[in-house]
């Protein structure tokens with residue numbers, strides 16, 4: 001069968017682009033290197049425990065309440081849906097001075113802040129008002145309708161003119177960093193750290209490195225659609241996208257590592273797999289990172305030299321230490337599912353080991369663990385440099401995971417006696433199983449200085465999606481990148497038909 005599109009990688013970005021193009025009637029093949037689809041969002045099991053390898057925090061992916069999450073919009077278009085479990089508070093932030101319950105409901109959130117800082121709670125109201133006024137404009141233009149070329153103007157003018165007018169006074173804020181808004185509205189040091197933490201959890205960077213629309217969208221969606229966990233774990237989201245891809249005639253090939261993007265006369269013409277097989281298509285979309293796509297999948301001479309070196313010099317957020325545990329659950333019936341532990345307030349939040357993220361998804365979906373057990377994923381930033389599989393590897397692995405054990409003991413003091421399954425992952429594990437350059441979380445692109453690159457490349461017929469393209473890191477963002485790419489490869493009329 002001749003193909004229209006080959007997608008390299010089945011992360012959420014790749015699956016979104018592939019499934020949407022299949023929905024548009026294109027013949028699509030997704031080639032995934034791993035035996036399990038989903039990239040950072042894949043689930044895996046060991047001895048009856050089902051683990052999330054990465055994301056566990058979602059808003060507006062189920063059908064219970066209206067949502068603007070681009071992922072949900074894609075699932076709607078594909079005719080797929082997810083069963084989800086809503087919850088609030090969305091998590092507990094454990095600071096050295098006390099535990100803060102973070103609520104989706106903004107009034108409850110403000111009340112919880114007031115317990116720590118009454119002045120901060122007043123400033124928070126102002127900060128949230130600025131964010132929500134932007135969300136109110138953005139929410140009128142659904143991501144599913146967007147594209148990334150000059151024809152966007154026609155779409156916006158034709159369908160969303162009143163919303164555009166509403167957005168005009170907000171243009172300055174749309175391009176600003178959250179830090180700039182925070183500098184204007186928030187003086188309270190405790191609240192500033194809380195906003196930095198929220199941004200860090202979202203983008204991997206603190207407020208001054210995070211773009212305003214990302215946080216405006218997060219706050220708006222949290223309060224409107226709530227926070228929820230997909231039954232079956234993050235793998236259930238991947239399964240829904242794969243079902244959608246196949247339902248519309250697309251194909252997914254696992255264990256199909258792409259070694260090379262084939263370029264002839266400046267045009268992408270297909271891919272070569274590791275086993276030597278060549279597959280041809282006039283459009284190739286890479287879901288691999290910017291460093292992997294330009295550094296490994298192309299010959300240096302395929303790209304203009306300056307463009308290549310500038311792209312490869314994109315700074316990367318660190319990688320991670322991971323703990324995947326299966327534990328005995330007796331006596332832990334009241335445990336909440338999400339926790340963030342900050343060990344030391346005098347150290348930077350982004351310092352490796354200082355901020356530890358914990359999720360216990362079996363709190364929401366008991367089927368993820370054998371009866372009477374919980375499944376846990378904890379992770380913290382860890383630089384890739386210095387990690388190698390030599391004789392010191394096992395000792396270093398144990399030593400560098402201690403901050404995660406200590407964080408977990410704040411939530412489950414007798415953790416040690418409960419462990420039934422223990423898996424410790426390092427940046428080498430992360431880069432191996434997620435096939436990502438240096439196991440990075442994604443590009444460290446500072447919102448106050450630069451924007452994420454678009455999906456176009458200098459090679460005709462070659463496009464990129466995923467977290468090293470606009471709008472950035474996170475499941476909703478990479479789904480949006482897939483939408484932008486897919487819509488731009490068809491006419492606005494075809495998108496209009498689909499949206500009907």
Ligand SMILES: Cc1cc2nc3c(=O)[nH]c(=O)nc-3n(C[C@H](O)[C@H](O)[C@H](O)COP(=O)(O)OP(=O)(O)OC[C@H]3O[C@@H](n4cnc5c(N)ncnc54)[C@H](O)[C@@H]3O)c2cc1C
Nearest residue numbers: 009011012013033039040054055056057258466467474475
């Ligand atoms: C620990 C962690 C926690 C996170 N938590 C959250 C969260 O709670 N909420 C949230 O919204 N986001 C979260 N994120 C971010 C989010 O998971 C990612 O931004 C997103 O899933 C990345 O998707 P992607 O499409 O860019 O590609 P990836 O997930 O990186 O997938 C790329 C795919 O391409 C494949 N591939 C690469 N090279 C090749 C090749 N040469 N040939 C074939 N296949 C190839 C890989 O195997 C992989 O499957 C988290 C991320 C991590 C790591």
